[in-house]
Amino acid sequence: MTAPTQNRKLLAWVDDVTRLCTPDHVYWCDGSTAEYARFMDQMVASGMATKLSKRPNSYHFRSHASDVARVEDRTYIASRTKDEAGPTNNWVAPEDLKQTMRGLYAGCMQGRTLYVIPFSMGVIGSPIAKIGVQITDSPYVVVNQHIMTRVGTRVLQALGQDGAFIPCLHSVGAPLKPGEQDVAWPCAPIEKKYIAHFPDESLIWSYGSGYGGNALLGKKCLALRIASVIARREGWMAEHMLILRLTSPAGKRYHIAAAFPSACGKTNLAMLRPTIPGWTCECVGDDIAWMKIGPDGRLRAINPEAGFFGVAPGTSYKSNPMAMDTIRENSIFTNCVVTGQGDIWWEDMGVPCEGGTDWKGNPWTPGKGEKGAHPNARFTAPARQCPVICPDWEDPAGVPIDIFIFGGRRTQVMPLVHEALDWDHGVFMGATAASEPTAAALDVKAKLRRDPMAMLPFCGYNVADYWQHWFDMGDKLGAKAPKIFYVNWFRKSPDGKWLWPGFGENGRVLKWMCERTDGKVQGQTTPIGRMPADGEFDLTGLPMSKAEWDELMRVDLGAFKAELTDLDDYMAQFGSRLPARMRAQVASYKQRLGD
Numbered sequence: 306m307t308a309p310t311q312n313r314k315l316l317a318w319v320d321d322v323t324r325l326c327t328p329d330h331v332y333w334c335d336g337s338t339a340e341y342a343r344f345m346d347q348m349v350a351s352g353m354a355t356k357l358s359k360r361p362n363s364y365h366f367r368s369h370a371s372d373v374a375r376v377e378d379r380t381y382i383a384s385r386t387k388d389e390a391g392p393t394n395n396w397v398a399p400e401d402l403k404q405t406m407r408g409l410y411a412g413c414m415q416g417r418t419l420y421v422i423p424f425s426m427g428v429i430g431s432p433i434a435k436i437g438v439q440i441t442d443s444p445y446v447v448v449n450q451h452i453m454t455r456v457g458t459r460v461l462q463a464l465g466q467d468g469a470f471i472p473c474l475h476s477v478g479a480p481l482k483p484g485e486q487d488v489a490w491p492c493a494p495i496e497k498k499y500i501a502h503f504p505d506e507s508l509i510w511s512y513g514s515g516y517g518g519n520a521l522l523g524k525k526c527l528a529l530r531i532a533s534v535i536a537r538r539e540g541w542m543a544e545h546m547l548i549l550r551l552t553s554p555a556g557k558r559y560h561i562a563a564a565f566p567s568a569c570g571k572t573n574l575a576m577l578r579p580t581i582p583g584w585t586c587e588c589v590g591d592d593i594a595w596m597k598i599g600p601d602g603r604l605r606a607i608n609p610e611a612g613f614f615g616v617a618p619g620t621s622y623k624s625n626p627m628a629m630d631t632i633r634e635n636s637i638f639t640n641c642v643v644t645g646q647g648d649i650w651w652e653d654m655g656v657p658c659e660g661g662t663d664w665k666g667n668p669w670t671p672g673k674g675e676k677g678a679h680p681n682a683r684f685t686a687p688a689r690q691c692p693v694i695c696p697d698w699e700d701p702a703g704v705p706i707d708i709f710i711f712g713g714r715r716t717q718v719m720p721l722v723h724e725a726l727d728w729d730h731g732v733f734m735g736a737t738a739a740s741e742p743t744a745a746a747l748d749v750k751a752k753l754r755r756d757p758m759a760m761l762p763f764c765g766y767n768v769a770d771y772w773q774h775w776f777d778m779g780d781k782l783g784a785k786a787p788k789i790f791y792v793n794w795f796r797k798s799p800d801g802k803w804l805w806p807g808f809g810e811n812g813r814v815l816k817w818m819c820e821r822t823d824g825k826v827q828g829q830t831t832p833i834g835r836m837p838a839d840g841e842f843d844l845t846g847l848p849m850s851k852a853e854w855d856e857l858m859r860v861d862l863g864a865f866k867a868e869l870t871d872l873d874d875y876m877a878q879f880g881s882r883l884p885a886r887m888r889a890q891v892a893s894y895k896q897r898l899g900d
């Protein structure tokens with residue numbers, strides 16, 4: 306196939322990789338629907354995919370049982386020095402890592418096709434967008450990238466002869482000997498998997514995994530790890546945040562960006578259906594926000610992605626009706642149950658299932674004792690199919706952010722909502738956010754982990770420098786900086802019951818934030834921040850007793866104090882790189898707690 310571009314750097318890179326990986330064929334993706342259909346037909350024929358008779362143009366894939374989630378232990382930030390990567394990232398000297406990986410890449414595409422996927426993160430032409438090119442030997446990656454990014458010929462046109470792009474090299478790491486039969490989900494064993502980032506040259510090398518964030522390199526690798534480094538250098542922000550627009554009964558619009566650790570309900574909040582009368586919500590993005598200061602001095606956010614790669618289990622008409630409607634057609638499902646009727650199913654989908662084939666390919670019936678879908682089973686669906694997608698979701702200028710929210714999954718201690726006393730305190734709140742781990746990463750064992758700004762697995766440089774960048778952004782934004790809040794939807798009572806109904810009721814929390822932003826309510830100051838004053842929070846129609854509300858909002862100073870040792874240890878790992886302003890925050894926090 307002749308290359309459909311004259312971009313010299315791109316041609317040279319594809320040539321180099323072809324020589325190293327020795328594929329049987331090279332194919333340049335054009336991004337067309339015909340191409341998508343052809344790949345799907347091929348994968349159905351080879352047994353890699355199942356066409357779902359109940360959902361138009363939708364397919365199911367089963368991964369290898371060892372290749373079901375991101376692998377943080379195998380993810381590397383290969384900056385020039387270990388210190389630049391910081392204590393929270395795995396580091397190997399770039400040349401050493403390249404040497405190891407070149408050894409793995411040598412001949413790794415034998416018997417396979419090398420696909421070149423030109424893609425844009427953000428609408429082509431947006432001043433905030435960036436172009437990447439992924440090379441992969443996985444047709445599953447190609448079809449997913451078609452949904453998750455903007456792929457194809459238009460991107461090559463935008464790139465022209467000399468345009469810059471971020472090279473993203475990916476192989477499943479499973480060469481085929483002549484005549485060898487392929488398996489349904491080729492991948493390499495865990496010790497040969499590498500998800501490598503070379504921030505100093507904006508380069509991504511991924512080897513051995515075909516799954517999600519390890520393999521769809523535009524998402525976590527480019528849009529967060531590499532983009533966070535570029536953003537710091539260029540003075541903008543690349544964050545693990547959903548973006549939504551909330552409109553009040555009076556028609557006033559508020560744009561909110563919220564950071565929660567993986568699998569803590571970002572997609573649900575992004576597609577919220579508020580229960581409070583007159584308030585509406587539209588989704589701009591569910592996972593990543595790229596934000597630049599606009600000509601008016603406000604922070605403007607775009608969603609660099611074009612699709613949703615959501616956690617399937619738990620998604621139902623109760624938890625997220627808009628996601629359920631989004632995935633009715635043209636969607637890809639991975640590691641779900643395929644029912645006897647030719648549909649997909651997962652735990653807590655809210656519909657009965659008579660049985661079918663589970664994510665491992667075994668016959669399955671409910672009550673078997675084992676889960677039918679993997680807890681990190683996913684759907685990939687076009688964002689434009691979301692019934693509440695914001696009409697401006699592709700505005701190249703982005704939407705102006707009024708409010709930042711941080712949070713995590715805490716069954717204890719953290720109240721439903723509190724507000725930062727000022728920008729620096731908000732940075733402290735984000736920096737110290739903690740969560741109980743979920744199924745989105747294979748190898749997280751801790752009971753509670755601090756996940757700064759939900760970026761722990763995604764920050765491409767030293768987290769202490771990242772915090773300094775947040776302080777610097779606050780200085781640049783001044784009075785136009787978004788207000789910062791912290792939420793916890795997951796608190797339980799001492800006898801183990803959820804204290805907050807969540808889902809559509811979360812709109813009430815957002816309403817209080819908007820009213821704070823407008824100065825309509827004042828809140829009350831507590832040692833941890835501002836909280837709703839008596840009567841300020843709209844509980845109309847909620848069957849919640851005063852005692853339950855008090856428990857939900859209870860600030861147990863003893864419990865906060867008990868976490869101070871952990872906080873000190875956490876901060877100490879950054880040594881002298883810890884910003885002075887963060888030290889000051891820790892000191893005033895302790896003082897407010899009365900320590």
Ligand code: OXD
Nearest residue numbers: 518566567568592745
């Ligand atoms: C994701 C994640 O897939 O955060 O979005 O793990």
Ligand code: MN
Nearest residue numbers: 545567568592
């Ligand atoms: Mn995510």
